[in-house]
Amino acid sequence: MVGLSGNFQRVIRVSVTAQAKDPETLPIYTLSWISTASTDVDASVIPVIIFAKVSQGAMPVVGARVRAYITRPYSTNTAVEIDLKDNGQGADVQMGDGIYSRYFTLFTTTGRYAVKAQVWDEGSSYINNGFIASRQQKISGFYPPLWYERISPLTLTRLSPMDPLNGPDPCCGSSVPFDPSKATPTGPFLRTSAAGSFKVTKVPLSGDVAAPSRVLNLQVSPNNYTSLNLNWTAPGDDYDIGTVLGYEIRMSTNRNDLLEDTFNGTTNSTLLLGLNESMNMTEIIVEAGETAYFLVQLQRPIDEGTVYYFALRATDHALQQSKVSNIGLLFIDKVSPKPDDGLPSWAVALIVIGTLMIIALIGAIIYISDTFGLRSRNPATSSTPGSQF
Numbered sequence: 001m002v003g004l005s006g007n008f009q010r011v012i013r014v015s016v017t018a019q020a021k022d023p024e025t026l027p028i029y030t031l032s033w034i035s036t037a038s039t040d041v042d043a044s045v046i047p048v049i050i051f052a053k054v055s056q057g058a059m060p061v062v063g064a065r066v067r068a069y070i071t072r073p074y075s076t077n078t079a080v081e082i083d084l085k086d087n088g089q090g091a092d093v094q095m096g097d098g099i100y101s102r103y104f105t106l107f108t109t110t111g112r113y114a115v116k117a118q119v120w121d122e123g124s125s126y127i128n129n130g131f132i133a134s135r136q137q138k139i140s141g142f143y144p145p146l147w148y149e150r151i152s153p154l155t156l157t158r159l160s161p162m163d164p165l166n167g168p169d170p171c172c173g174s175s176v177p178f179d180p181s182k183a184t185p186t187g188p189f190l191r192t193s194a195a196g197s198f199k200v201t202k203v204p205l206s207g208d209v210a211a212p213s214r215v216l217n218l219q220v221s222p223n224n225y226t227s228l229n230l231n232w233t234a235p236g237d238d239y240d241i242g243t244v245l246g247y248e249i250r251m252s253t254n255r256n257d258l259l260e261d262t263f264n265g266t267t268n269s270t271l272l273l274g275l276n277e278s279m280n281m282t283e284i285i286v287e288a289g290e291t292a293y294f295l296v297q298l299q300r301p302i303d304e305g306t307v308y309y310f311a312l313r314a315t316d317h318a319l320q321q322s323k324v325s326n327i328g329l330l331f332i333d334k335v336s337p338k339p340d341d342g343l344p345s346w347a348v349a350l351i352v353i354g355t356l357m358i359i360a361l362i363g364a365i366i367y368i369s370d371t372f373g374l375r376s377r378n379p380a381t382s383s384t385p386g387s388q389f
């Protein structure tokens with residue numbers, strides 16, 4: 001038990017390491033941090049992301065429940081709770097790498113916000129032993145440079161398959177494949193990690209913090225030639241928090257129709273689902289982090305041998321739009337004509353040989369008939385010529 005007291009405006013960071021019961025087993029370790037570290041934050045400009053890394057040695061722990069508790073300035077109420085996700089969406093850079101993350105948008109006032117994370121098993125936590133943390137790289141392009149530098153004092157680590165050629169094929173976006181044969185259940189555990197605190201100098205004034213996060217895992221699969229399934233992980237009203245107002249979904253045979261600059265083009269007729277139509281569809285207007293399912297009934301069947309492209313854009317309640325999602329593909333190959341169901345070659349050979357034998361037999365019969373049969377019927381060649389006279 002550790003007791004802390006002092007000025008609430010001062011930063012205190014505490015790390016606690018737990019030992020495994022079995023000395024042969026590495027302990028499950030949890031480390032949490034805030035994207036802004038302990039610097040002052042203008043929350044109207046700089047997004048705040050909370051991270052927690054859960055691992056056993058270098059191996060990621062996936063499927064755990066990770067909950068962040070944020071104590072707001074001058075708050076006498078209990079802390080705000082948000083579940084951090086390892087789903088590769090929103091604030092989470094890579095799915096299944098054991099780093100759980102989520103944007104924090106619930107600002108009430110300026111002042112210092114304190115954050116801690118708690119991690120536990122709900123029967124679905126596994127140590128993913130099939131992968132190694134080998135390549136360290138800056139994830140440029142996903143965050144503006146300023147964001148990246150502020151994400152963490154730690155170096156973000158990409159996880160790579162030990163045997164990439166034999167691993168399962170990840171769907172799309174950035175994810176660590178999960179091989180159940182190389183995973184072990186963690187069993188019950190509970191860890192707590194203090195992420196520290198950050199001081200907000202300015203809060204968003206408009207009442208709406210941000211647009212929805214970009215969807216990165218839109219997938220398309222056909223039921224038949226006129227019925228398709230689309231699914232994706234829902235973003236939120238603000239990044240990956242809350243619920244969006246609706247979606248625009250488009251489909252085209254020209255990939256260029258679905259780019260950031262062309263998606264809203266008035267000249268293209270690629271609209272599959274409009275914003276107004278989508279707003280009351282409970283199967284796709286779901287809480288951020290949940291899966292949205294959209295069943296599409298096409299007016300005309302899709303063509304075999306043609307590539308179809310799909311993309312969507314989410315809109316929040318302040319009518320702010322997300323960036324255009326990843327592009328999902330659909331392609332049904334043309335059915336090749338069946339090979340001729342002819343006889344096998346050995347049968348053809350037998351037929352040819354048989355035919356030749358029959359021809360030879362007929363030839364022999366004709367020869368014999370010409371040589372003997374006709375002669376016997378000709379009186380001039382009778383064997384008893386003396387009788388003619």
Ligand SMILES: [Ca+2]
Nearest residue numbers: 086094095099
């Ligand atoms: Ca992750």
Ligand SMILES: [Ca+2]
Nearest residue numbers: 210237238316
């Ligand atoms: Ca918003």
